[in-house]
Amino acid sequence: MPDQRSTLRAQRxxxxxxxxxxxxxxxxxxxxxxxxxxxxxAEAAGVSPMTVYRHFPTKxxxxxxxxxxxxxxxxxxxxxxxxxxxxxxxxxxxxxxxxLTGGNHREFLxxxxxxxxxxxxxxxxxxxxxxxxxxxxxxxxGDDATDPDTAFRVQAAASACLAxxxxxxxxxxxxxxxxxxxxxxxxxxxxxxxxxxGSAHPKAR
Amino acid sequence: MPDQRSTLRAQRxxxxxxxxxxxxxxxxxxxxxxxxxxxxxAEAAGVSPMTVYRHFPTKxxxxxxxxxxxxxxxxxxxxxxxxxxxxxxxxxxxxxxxxLTGGNHREFLxxxxxxxxxxxxxxxxxxxxxxxxxxxxxxxxGDDATDPDTAFRVQAAASACLAxxxxxxxxxxxxxxxxxxxxxxxxxxxxxxxxxxGSAHPKAR
DNA sequence: CACCAACCTGGTAGTAACTATCACTGAGGT
DNA sequence: ACCTCAGTGATAGTTACTACCAGGTTGGTG
Numbered sequence: 228m229p230d231q232r233s234t235l236r237a238q239r240x241x242x243x244x245x246x247x248x249x250x251x252x253x254x255x256x257x258x259x260x261x262x263x264x265x266x267x268x269a270e271a272a273g274v275s276p277m278t279v280y281r282h283f284p285t286k287x288x289x290x291x292x293x294x295x296x297x298x299x300x301x302x303x304x305x306x307x308x309x310x311x312x313x314x315x316x317x318x319x320x321x322x323x324x325x326x327l328t329g330g331n332h333r334e335f336l337x338x339x340x341x342x343x344x345x346x347x348x349x350x351x352x353x354x355x356x357x358x359x360x361x362x363x364x365x366x367x368x369g370d371d372a373t374d375p376d377t378a379f380r381v382q383a384a385a386s387a388c389l390a391x392x393x394x395x396x397x398x399x400x401x402x403x404x405x406x407x408x409x410x411x412x413x414x415x416x417x418x419x420x421x422x423x424x425g426s427a428h429p430k431a432r
Numbered sequence: 433m434p435d436q437r438s439t440l441r442a443q444r445x446x447x448x449x450x451x452x453x454x455x456x457x458x459x460x461x462x463x464x465x466x467x468x469x470x471x472x473x474a475e476a477a478g479v480s481p482m483t484v485y486r487h488f489p490t491k492x493x494x495x496x497x498x499x500x501x502x503x504x505x506x507x508x509x510x511x512x513x514x515x516x517x518x519x520x521x522x523x524x525x526x527x528x529x530x531x532l533t534g535g536n537h538r539e540f541l542x543x544x545x546x547x548x549x550x551x552x553x554x555x556x557x558x559x560x561x562x563x564x565x566x567x568x569x570x571x572x573x574g575d576d577a578t579d580p581d582t583a584f585r586v587q588a589a590a591s592a593c594l595a596x597x598x599x600x601x602x603x604x605x606x607x608x609x610x611x612x613x614x615x616x617x618x619x620x621x622x623x624x625x626x627x628x629x630g631s632a633h634p635k636a637r
Numbered sequence: 638c639a640c641c642a643a644c645c646t647g648g649t650a651g652t653a654a655c656t657a658t659c660a661c662t663g664a665g666g667t
Numbered sequence: 668a669c670c671t672c673a674g675t676g677a678t679a680g681t682t683a684c685t686a687c688c689a690g691g692t693t694g695g696t697g
Binding site: 239240243274275276277281 | 643645646648
């Protein structure tokens with residue numbers, strides 16, 4: 228009885244997946260995204276091109292795939308607020324950012340962000356992923372989604388929040404991660420929505 | 433003496449361009465984007481595949497190409513406001529929307545929007561175009577772009593505005609253009625930024 | 638221990654979006 | 668009436684991606 232469904236298999240699978248992605252990001256960063264073929268990535272990772280496609284449905288996903296979405300949704304649902312929408316969503320995003328940048332993946336994360344920002348194909352698909360995340364957030368907010376007009380307002384608020392977040396993330400990456408991401412996000416929210424967010428370590432107001 | 437640089441040539445060129453795009457949108461809508469090849473589009477438009485690529489650099493541009501960007505930028509620059517950023521940008525976006533939906537392209541515009549929303553590849557590239565538009569807007573705002581912190585705030589405000597706009601446009605298209613787009617945009621802005629926008633026909637603040 | 642089942646992997650085409658290059662035609666100006 | 672060159676077309680190539688099929692490894696069962 229496998230406590231974890233075939234542990235060793237999943238282990239090896241996760242390993243090759245990580246190897247492929249690491250090599251992909253390295254090659255893309257060194258030689259450029261367009262100049263690097265999937266075949267090159269496969270070669271560097273020591274697998275066949277077929278295997279790459281088994282793990283990553285598209286070349287873009289070699290850079291973009293991760294699991295941050297689930298995290299954000301949970302935070303949203305966990306904030307059981309009566310606060311205004313943008314504040315509720317914004318708070319959850321700031322907390323999520325703190326968690327993500329706290330990890331030890333920083334350099335890898337930054338490399339991926341740099342690619343995302345500078346490569347049109349990656350930028351486009353990433354923005355579409357954010358759009359999908361928006362739907363997840365809207366679902367997590369959950370406010371009686373029956374009324375289409377209410378749903379529309381939630382969509383508007385969520386989209387604006389994610390846009391501000393994106394702006395902050397871009398700025399953070401352009402600064403090579405020197406600033407504090409949660410602070411930057413708070414600044415972006417203040418610029419967009421007015422001075423309701425204080426800083427990441429909230430003081431007054 | 434060409435008052436207009438070789439009038440007939442430009443005329444024919446614009447004609448074929450329009451024909452190609454019209455046939456493309458028609459075929460994509462009828463048979464699906466992925467199921468329609470560029471070759472099909474060329475055949476329907478009575479040209480060779482090469483000619484299609486001459487006029488539209490990518491298949492996605494067959495749906496996405498237009499010139500609305502310039503219009504918005506001009507409106508922004510024309511609004512010489514001391515108003516807050518989001519209000520200034522939002523007002524320009526609402527005016528632009530009124531102009532665009534006032535034209536006689538409505539059915540064509542709606543068809544293109546429906547494709548954009550339902551087709552992942554188009555949605556992604558469209559979002560990236562909006563991101564490019566954001567840079568245009570930021571440039572048009574122009575507020576002493578020297579200070580990086582100020583520039584960052586402008587970016588945040590512009591991105592949030594465009595996100596709200598996008599939400600409204602999606603809603604409008606999903607409603608088959610029955611509502612009034614400027615009103616929808618105003619509603620989206622109110623939901624995201626608070627009740628500062630009144631309706632589309634702004635009188636009092 | 639032998640066997641089976643389910644993955645994971647690899648190979649071989651095949652499709653379709655582009656790209657580079659060359660040749661042809663016809664419009665615009667001299 | 669010539670010359671130039673933008674617009675168009677055909678050919679051949681590259682690359683992302685997709686079936687389809689075959690072999691090998693892992694994990695559990697008689």
